[in-house]
Amino acid sequence: MSPRKFFVGGNFKMNGTIKSIKAIVDNLNQANLDSNVEVVVAPPALYLLLVRDSLKAQIEVAAQNVYDQPDGAFTGEISAHQLGDSNITWTILGHSERRTLLGESDAVVSSKTKYALDNGLGVIWCCGETLEQREASLTVAVVTGQLASLKETLGTDAAAWAKVVIAYEPIWAIGTGKVATTEQAQEVHAAIRNWLSDKVSPAVAEATRILYGGSVNEKNCKDLAKQADIDGFLVGGASLKPGFVEIVNCNL
Template identity: 70%
Template sequence: MARQFFVGGNFKMNGTIESIKEIIHRLNDSKYDPNTEVVIAPPALYLLLCREHLKKGIEVAAQNVFDKPNGAFTGEISVSQLKDSNITWTLLGHSERRVILQETDAFVAAKTKAALDGGIGVILCCGETLEQREANKTLDVVTAQLSAVAKEVKDWSKIVVAYEPVWAIGTGKVATTEQAQEVHAAIRNWMSKEVSSDAAEKTRIIYGGSVSEKNCRDLAKEKDIDGFLVGGASLKPAFVDILNAKA
């Protein structure tokens, strides 16, 4: 079956009211492949700014969400608050949070379950470090991260898996098309065995890690690469070129 191409833009901790309004204006006015699903993830402070000004058809994601309901959790945002604000997606498991904030696979899985139970889609990040890749542990690491989620979640219809080799994030290094396709195919094979053949067929597996307008078209040709999670390039005019990678 044909999986809808998916491109997410992760702004990380970047942007001002002025610069994000410029991005919104550019996206609203741009011509991009209508068959591509587009989701942007601004810093939490600007979620409502984006939601209020983006045209219909472009969705907004939080960069994180907590695994508990509303309550005494200073600094966190709940699933119900995102839902109330018409924020339809969240990023979870990004390597920067796994590494810097020591988020465990189990914690990422708990947040994933909370988001899905509350009706929010999840862009679920997984990936290995350079040391792990050189030790031939890529698939062990990635499947361990996904296995934690599989223990908590049976319905993967609202999950987009984002494979992001940590060594390629923001470094300018990119996995070759062959390297990326190999891991994507292995993830799909793992899903077929551990989740279901239906989930393996329907779940979109997207690539992240220094994706640019220069490499996106070649990556998009691979049969198991269903889109991209874009970092720095999502802040630039070239993001529109990436949205057209399949066009």
């Protein structure tokens, strides 16, 4: 058995209303969730406090972004201090939708990650390749290049890496219904772990949880979860549905 605690994150993205999010929270509050799984949900910023105030303490709450500066004149942003003050303990960073749609570079993502970690947040740090990169056999090069930027910022500080959960999300599988085969996913996860061992430390590689994301649902999660280097999931659309509970409980 892996010493790494299984982790399931739910990224609501820009979805939900007060009514629908209350329904999601009610479903999670009533569910019997596997106590061996760390569960974190990430609603839109507008609903962070609603979720944190009404969701059972067993489940943590994440922001979908955070700025890399202290409180101040940064219109539209949210600070690590404000998240901590609101008992929001995690943030998602580096998601491909922000990298591609908003132009966040590896350097920007790394800077945000370090600032979040330095200010007490855990980080779900995302990486992944496009379909064109996959077809050109560049997957590992792309993902390890993204990791190299993070390592340049964090160095080999085991305490910092301990608060990072890596989410491998092939861009071609996000929201498309296409899922990497179990073999494809495991191959990339193993490459990430090997890179961490070589470039950071074997101890960090062994301890770091690596999640799979990309059209994960209650039908495909069990087979993916059996892979040696898949330590959980970052779930998108399926986290808005009752079947999210089945994903959390996929190891039962």
